[in-house]
Amino acid sequence: MRLVPIQYAKAGSFLAKTIYDDKGAVLLREGVKLTENYIKRVKQLGIFSMYINDEYSDKEVEDLIKPELRQKAIKTIKDTFYSFDKFNLNSGKSSAQDKKLIAEKQNYFKSIGDVVNELMGELLGRRTVLINIVDIKSTDSYTYQHSVNVAVLSLVIGIQLQLDKKKLYDLCLGALIHDIGKALIPDSILQKNDKLTEEEIKIVREHTKRGYDFLKGSIDISAVSRIIALQHHEREDGKGYPDKRSNDEINQLAKIVAVADVYDALTSDRPYRKAMSPNDAVEYIMANGQTQFSYEVVKAFSRSIVPYPEGTIVRLSNEEIAVVEEVYPNFTLRPKVKIINKKNEKGEDLYRDLRCELGLVIKGPEYEVVE
Template structure:
């Protein structure tokens, strides 16, 4: 399977990963043959990329957690965020029942806590778990899907950093609710189909303090988990927000979530910006280590993510088009590839042969290909 922008998907292609609608119901199951009508329905949900199988990419890539658990987690985050939205709209109403809301709030966070435990159990049950799949997101559900994905990426990094199970739980809870303050930001800013103005960005930055203020009296969530909502946009050089703190003054869980947050955002399609390829996102994060991100954590992250999953079509510096057949965890940027189309250059390889880029240091992947 391989991830393909929707504009490159053709009627007759085979869907490799089930697509869910905004309520978590199955829209199209994996294995279905895509038609013009199906493609229109996918585009209607503002989904800009899908996984397909073809003659070059029939390798199955498993998600880090089961699809059912992912959908349950998305729904729990969505329900929790909606609850806060309702509170922000009606809390000053004379008929608003604060005791009832407090009970609802507690039940939502208990649900998220149980889901966090389930996600952790799945991740730590797998040996050498790595981030090898980009989650498909619709624009309407982006914030909730992003929250779950950031939690998963954070946990994989946490395992790489050898955190104990209690710390993994704290990390997961903080990651799942890190963007809860966005509910209190005007929707026209959150959903704006383009870059924010300076004034809009100033308002957007308030989601960290608004989210923390909402959570600070929630005893169901530990203080280190709550602090993630406040500090996940701080930078190790002190140029982040809201408090311009730096280095170890930033909570270590917030430093982990900061990496996961940016990686997932960079590799996600937006109405005004195409997703960045995973390898370019990794390079961006490396380029900003010791300024934006914790350098030691970035090094660990680079060992936990697969930029070219098996099935990916890539172009070498020779012009040859290849399909990735195997990934080496220690050398994630230099996988094993099979040549499927000659570049026509003097030093091009033979079509059909398999090459390990770990051994052929003169060969470099230039970019990901979507068509041949």
């Protein structure tokens, strides 16, 4: 199984993971044989990558969370965003209406709390938790999918940092709703294909304070979770927003969400740019430790991330093309790989363990294998 950009998906290969639409309905089910029409239809729906099984890679890529839980989480976040929009449109109309909307708002946040408990149950029950979350995303439901991914990424980093369960709960909850302020940002700006104007950038940056203000007074949302919504774009060097906080002025949990937020954003296709490779995204985050991000959080992130999960086809620094066979905790950038279209002197499959062959590194993913 490997994740490929849609332009590299070929008719005759098999879909390795079910693709859902923005409502959680199945578009294409796992195991279907791809045709040109299927591939074209998926692309038209704003989905720019898919998992496939082919002759080069049929290894299973295990989800960090069950697909059913992922879809439940996405729907819960989407419904909550909708309630935010409705609350702001109708707030103040009458006392009775306000009470009804507030009660509805609390019900949505209770549902998010239930999702948090399920996510924590799945991840805390694992012996080893490594991040492999480059996933199939559609442009229509990107914000909701992104929120769930950021929550899972944040949880994994929090576990690596050995946070207690109360902090992990607040972290996951805050991560799920960190972008709730974007519910009031016009789609014409959020999905704009061209570079944003200065005025549009200013509007987008308002989402942190708008989200924080909306969350105030919600009994199911802790003060720390609300602060995550406010501070997740602050930077260690004081050049972030909305308040230009720096270092210890920024909440620790917001620092975790900042790293998770940027990693998932960089590895996602957006209307204005293609996704960055996981390796490049990891290098970007590591290069910006102590300036944009907390160095402590970046270290925990780098110990957990799997830029190239098993089944990924990669190009090595000696120009060999290989498929990742095994990933090792704490050495995630140096997996064991099997060289494609090349045998050893005995005519057997040729393997390289990059933990031992220190002169070799992975240059990046390879999507098209030339015979």
